[in-house]
Amino acid sequence: MRATETESAAVQDFYPDDAAHCYGCGRLNPAGHRFQTRAAGEESVTEFEPDAVHTALPGFVYGGLIASLLDCHSTGSAAIFALAREGVAMGTGEAPRFVTRHLAVDYLAPTPLGPLRAIGRLLEATDRKVIVESELDADGAVTARARAVLIRLESAPGPT
Amino acid sequence: MRATETESAAVQDFYPDDAAHCYGCGRLNPAGHRFQTRAAGEESVTEFEPDAVHTALPGFVYGGLIASLLDCHSTGSAAIFALAREGVAMGTGEAPRFVTRHLAVDYLAPTPLGPLRAIGRLLEATDRKVIVESELDADGAVTARARAVLIRLESAPGPT
Numbered sequence: 001m002r003a004t005e006t007e008s009a010a011v012q013d014f015y016p017d018d019a020a021h022c023y024g025c026g027r028l029n030p031a032g033h034r035f036q037t038r039a040a041g042e043e044s045v046t047e048f049e050p051d052a053v054h055t056a057l058p059g060f061v062y063g064g065l066i067a068s069l070l071d072c073h074s075t076g077s078a079a080i081f082a083l084a085r086e087g088v089a090m091g092t093g094e095a096p097r098f099v100t101r102h103l104a105v106d107y108l109a110p111t112p113l114g115p116l117r118a119i120g121r122l123l124e125a126t127d128r129k130v131i132v133e134s135e136l137d138a139d140g141a142v143t144a145r146a147r148a149v150l151i152r153l154e155s156a157p158g159p160t
Numbered sequence: 161m162r163a164t165e166t167e168s169a170a171v172q173d174f175y176p177d178d179a180a181h182c183y184g185c186g187r188l189n190p191a192g193h194r195f196q197t198r199a200a201g202e203e204s205v206t207e208f209e210p211d212a213v214h215t216a217l218p219g220f221v222y223g224g225l226i227a228s229l230l231d232c233h234s235t236g237s238a239a240i241f242a243l244a245r246e247g248v249a250m251g252t253g254e255a256p257r258f259v260t261r262h263l264a265v266d267y268l269a270p271t272p273l274g275p276l277r278a279i280g281r282l283l284e285a286t287d288r289k290v291i292v293e294s295e296l297d298a299d300g301a302v303t304a305r306a307r308a309v310l311i312r313l314e315s316a317p318g319p320t
Contacts, residue, residue: 064229067265107260
């Protein structure tokens with residue numbers, strides 16, 4: 001299933017099929033979270049509502065889900081920013097697939113269970129490497145910040 | 161269910177009940193991963209075998225699970241190192257519960273699906289804060305490294 005080719009389409013809908021099985025963000029992994037990252041002006045946005053089981057201490061989201069969301073959000077954001085940098089409209093072909101080299105998360109406050117919104121900004125880009133800074137909004141507050149270094153995948157498989 | 165009171169018991173078995181629901185490492189979260197972290201000499205060890213669905217690109221573990229494992233491994237390690245620092249044997253009471261303030265992960269190489277082993281070392285400790293450095297071994301290679309700053313939870317709820 002592909003989204004319409006608008007700015008609000010999810011970049012994960014355009015990952016190559018063989019790079020679309022990620023538990024976090026793969027559209028072809030029915031067991032996973034299927035995070036979706038969209039362009040929003042010069043920023044990127046991933047919205048997700050965790051399940052009640054994704055708890056840390058009761059009522060709060062566990063740190064692993066937050067890291068996972070910010071990780072896939074960052075790889076998706078890198079693809080969005082790379083397309084924009086190259087002047088390629090999303091959906092005109094396959095989206096580039098980035099993998100994570102480094103992810104640093106600052107947990108600023110407990111994140112309440114409920115709708116989450118990760119917002120990404122481009123810090124730096126070359127053809128091969130993109131650095132993305134993100135914040136996580138929950139219930140009107142920024143509860144986490146992340147900085148991720150993403151590497152463009154050419155053909156060999158790699159982690160994310 | 162509590163492990164026997166030996167050095168090889170999992171520290172998560174001694175978290176207070178109201179801090180044992182974490183999706184990553186809570187013994188009271190039946191839907192979660194239930195990571196278990198044990199003392200091993202001056203180090204700490206968390207072993208886990210991801211499910212086939214926890215894929216990144218086919219055959220490899222997705223980065224969010226790696227971050228999640230290293231996160232809970234680090235909070236567990238902080239508790240183990242705090243007990244050792246205070247000369248308290250594990251299982252003589254409740255274990256201290258640490259939450260994550262900062263987690264940085266370097267993904268060095270794709271992590272193949274299969275048994276994983278996180279090994280932690282104490283970098284720094286005060287009564288309130290512990291810094292843990294970890295590496296992730298998969299199939300004989302170190303595929304990720306992490307540095308985590310953990311804060312001891314007194315009574316108010318917080319994330320991890």
